[in-house]
Amino acid sequence: MTVSVDLDNRPSLSFYLSVGLVAGSIIALQIGIMRVFSVGSWAHFGSLVVSLAMFGFGLTSAVMCVAKGWFERHWEGAVKGALLAFGPLMVVCNLAAQQVPFNAIFLISDPMQKWRLLANFVLYFMPFLAGALYLGVVFLKAKKTFNRVYFADLVGSGLCGLSVLLAMYFFKPDDLIMAPLLLWLAGGILWFVAMGDRRGIAVIVGVAVLSAVVHYAAPPLLGIPKLAVSDYKGVSYARKFPDAQRTYEHASPFGYLEVYSSSYLHFAPGQSDNAAFNVPKMPANAYLGLYIDSEGPAGIIKDLPADETPYFRYLPMFYPYLLKKDPNTFVVQFGGGISTAVALKSGSKHVTVAEGNPALLTAFREDKGLRAFTGDVLHNPKVTVIDYDGRLYVAGTKNRYDIIDLSLADSAGLSSPGGFSIVEKYSYTREAMSAYMRALSPGGILSVTMWNKEEPPKSVLKLYATMVAAARDVDGGKDVAQRFYVVSSYLSTATVLYKRDGFSPQEVAELNAHTKAMSFDEIYYPGFKVDTSELPQILSDYRDQFFFAGEQADPTAPSEKEPNDKPPPGMTGAAPTEVKADGTPPTAKVPATVLGRLAWHYLINGGWQKDVADNYVFDTRILTNHQPYFAAYIKVGDLLKFTDRLELVQDEWGYLLLWATLGIATVFALTLVLLPVIFGWRTIFSRYPGKAGTMLYFLCLGLGYIIVEVGMISHFILALSNATVSASVLITGMLVFSGCGSFFSERYLDRARTFMPKIFLAIFAILALYAFTIDYALDWIGTLPYALRIALCMLLLFPPAFLMGFPMPTAMTVLGRLGKDHMFLWAWGINGCFSVIGAALVPIVATSFGLPAVVLVGAFAYLIALPAFFSVLMPLQPQATGVGRPATA
Incomplete structure (x- = not known):
């Protein structure tokens, strides 16, 4: 039996707790699906989950706006149905999505992959739609006290998001769906308690148990995976080796x-x-493969005996040890410990090594198998461990080192086909390189070795330009x-030494x-000579490799343009020139090597930007803390030119997908926003004043809040060193503090006209200040113990997040109290x-203009919302009362 509850008149505490837990389960589901994508396929698809969730809110808003009357009459049934469907949909849709064999690598060559991608999105969209329907109906019924309900929504979402971070220690990625399921169950029980519906409690418990049984029992019974890992992820190869054995496994927020x-x-x-011809005794089974979120391998080298250590001389990171005997080394x-092993076996008297991933340090310090295999390297008396990012350590320490080594910090490269296109690489930025160079002792050497697997070269050119700029600083x-x-x-590694x-x-x-x-190939050394006359041809050949259309043999034949008709660079033209009298070396047959030599000539002697970078087919801007990306190589002006030749830029699909997402999101968002207008412009909104201003207001809030939230995640990686932890801390802090702001905003409703402009100006001022100064604070915070880092990051978030909690609930409550019910629903959808x-705009702005520009865009969104706020305050026209004149009290 149920009881009638007035949600606008002091509902019970269990009601608010239910809203918080169900809203939190939606956030938890987002984080959980992101982890599933990250481990099973590619992380950038996980970021689209945010878009799916917000589309759920947008579609719900549009439908409810058109059919408001029905939802007001049947609100209890709508809430109950949505609530009971939400949990099972989480489990069933996630399980079904794992059976859809989508592979991003074949997105262009196999037309079926597009439909499989669509199937993934539709499946994951369904539970978010159910969750959004629950919240939408609750908001509609509690519109006059929206501040309090919104407080419960935000705080619950934030705290539950943090709980998922803790759940990652207990659930492996394939079982992480249990975290949002448990939160949903708790929220559902509290809802039925608030409604006095005992039968509903029994039903939701039964549905939850059945959902859990399906998740754990269906895969082994049906022979299907709970989490399908792509065949093209690194760990899939390892698992297929006949004698493969998993010797270590650990799940945490810092990676699986x-x-x-x-x-x-x-x-x-x-x-x-x-090495194969000159090393007397090659090590056998010298490596273990380390995989983080299925990516890798990063090699873990065993403790080699003395008769096998000549092996190290043939590795590129051995170069600085040719010149430095008994050095004091910093890694x-x-x-995986290769650089540390090289340093120890090459005679370093002491090695200081940094690692920002606590899970890695725990593995090498505590696992008996790894300790035995590596000779317990982290407990070696010659080794000192720094448990935070090395770039932050050298920036603050007074210690000086004979050798500083940054070698192959990434598992298989700086970009992978189809994924991880937008990942912050703060260890390679101009600021980081400057810090390494300043931490050298007199005559000290910085050695940077990175993967050089790209043809045409991209990452290495960015590294070269970045290191020269840092040296000049x-x-x-x-x-x-x-x-x-x-x-x-060639197609292996590049090593840069700075003395x-x-x-x-x-x-x-x-x-x-x-x-x-x-x-190896000599690319540059003092006194190196290069023939600069080859530069125009090299640049032209590389551009033609992508954009040369070829000539039509028969002018009357149908036009057929192939993007790669022309042979690759270096395959045409005159034979290589011989050594000249002035010592100029012969031209290499490999064009990438020629371009590397030419790049260094212009970087050292001037003309790099004008003569090389501006004319190169790809973007080669240096890395900075504001733009720390080995990504976004395609120049914006060339985006449309690549639409018919995507097979040539597979490693940029992740970046191109961001642009596609932005376009698709814009089309769908505008469609959902305009849907209620199309169906009800004359009947619903005809007497609602300030429609355009209200739309602009909630548009700005939707853009501004998410841009600041997502943009700050990239900033906070500076201190927290991990994207998952940074996202969880940011989401938790933003939502909880904004929820507190929402709660306090109710006190100022009566004077919102004069008070809210001050709030908007304060938000703008704080965000503008943070855009250019927060990095300095985060660099310092990053050197502290991890728990303290999280606490101080939360403290930094409090001022803007608290104030950003005022605009949305204030305006929504005003709309509810003015009787603008349809506008209330429409505004919520516009915001979503x-x-x-x-969310789609953030990485594009970040790669194009830098992270400060992202925060500034959010700041200006709130500034633009200031004048639009007054449209929200406009009362209904007299005719809206239905009697042709103003209503009397």
Whole structure:
């Protein structure tokens, strides 16, 4: 039996708790699905889950606006149906989506992949639609006390988001769906308690138990996976090796760590091929494969005996140890421990190693198998461990090092086909490189080795430009020609050495001799000569590789343009020139090597931007803390040119997908926003004044809030060193503090006309200040113990988030009290729909203009909302009372 409840007149505490828990389960479901995408396929598809959730709110708003009368009459049934459907849909849709064999790599070549991607989105959209319907009906029935309900919504969402972070320690990714399911169950029980519906309590408990049984029992019975990992993820290869064994497994917010052993694992990063002929005894089964969220492998090297240590000489990170004997070494990132092993076996008297991922440190410190395999490297008396980012440590320490090593910090490269296109790489920025260089002792060497697997070259050109810019910062703009030595191995690695006081001729000769012995390519050294006349042809050939259309053999034949008719660069033209009298080396047959040499010539001697970067087919801007991306290589002006040749830029699909998402989100958002207008412009909104201003107001709030929230996640990685933790802390802090702001906003409703403009100006001022100064605070916070880092990040969030909690509930409550019921529903949908656009806009603005620009866009959105707020306050016209004149009291 149910009781009649007036949600506008002091509902029970269980009602508010129910709203908070169900709203929290929606946030938890978003985070959970993001983790599923990250482990099973590619992370950038997970970011689209936010869009799916907000589309659910937009569609619900549009339908409810058109059919408001029906929902007011049947609100209890609508809430009950949506609530009972939400939980089972979570489980069933997630399980069904895992059976859809979508693979981003074949998105262009296989037309079925587009339909499979659509199927994934439709399946994951369904539970969000049910959750949005529950909240939408509750908001409609409690519109006059929206501030309090919105407070419960935001605070519950934030705290539940944090609970999912804790749940990641207990549930592996394939079972993480249980976290939102349990939150939904608790919220559902409290709803039926508030409604006095005992039968409903029994029903929802039964439905929850059945849903859990389906999740755990159906996969083994039907022979289907709970989490399908793409065949093209690194761990899938390891699992298929005949003798593969998983020797370590651990789930946490810092990633799902797996370590595999196999005789098929041969991980010699950048090693010279000459090692096979010259090393007396090659190590057998020298590596374990480390996989984080199924990506990898990062090699874990075993503790080699003395007779096998010559192996290290053939690795590119050995270069600085040719010149430095018994050095004091700093390793910027521990990773799988290869650089640390090289440093120890090459005679370092002491090694300081940093690692920002606590889960990695725990594995190497506590797992008996890893400790035995690596010789307990982290407990070696010569090793000191720094448990936060190395770039932050060197920026603050007074210690100086003979060698600073940053080698192969990423598992398989800086970008992967179809995914991880927009990932912050703060360890490689101009500011980080400057910090490394300043932390060198006199004559010290910075060694940076990174993957060089791209043809045409992209990442390495950004690295080269970034390191030269950093060197000029450190050396006060002086000539840096004597300070660099660069080598590469085609489609393998590139190594850049920077020496604080410059390389002597004897040191250059020693390095050149080693390079020749390794059969590596010399890219630059002091005194290196290069034939600059080849630059125009190289740049032209690389551009033609993508945009050359070829010539039509028969003018009367149908036009057929192939994007890659022309041979690759270096395959045409005159034969390589011989050595010239002035010592100019012969032109390499590999165009990427030629371009690398030309790049260094112009970086050192001037003209890089004008002669090379502006004319190169890809974007080669340097990395900074404001734009820390080895990504977004396609220049914005060339985007449309690549639409018919996407197969040539597979590693940029993630970036291109962001643009596609923005376009699709804009179309769908505008459609949902205008749907109520199309159906009810004359009947519903004809007497509602201030429609355009109200729409602009909620549009700005939707854009502004999500842009600040998502943009700040990238900023806070500076301090928290992990995207998942940063997202969870940001979401929790923003929602909880905004919920508090929502609660306090009710006190100022009567004077909102004069009070709210001050709030908007304060939000704008704080965000504008944060855009350019918050990085300095986060760099300092990042050096503190992890729990303290989280607390201080929360403290930084409080001022803007608290004030950003005022505008939405204030306006919604005003609409409810003015009797603008349809506008109330429409406004909620506008806010949700433009949140979708904002989420898609953030990475595009970040890669194009920098992270401060993202926060500034959010700040200006709130500033524009200020004058639009007065449209919200406009009362209904007299005719809206239905009697042709104003209603009397």
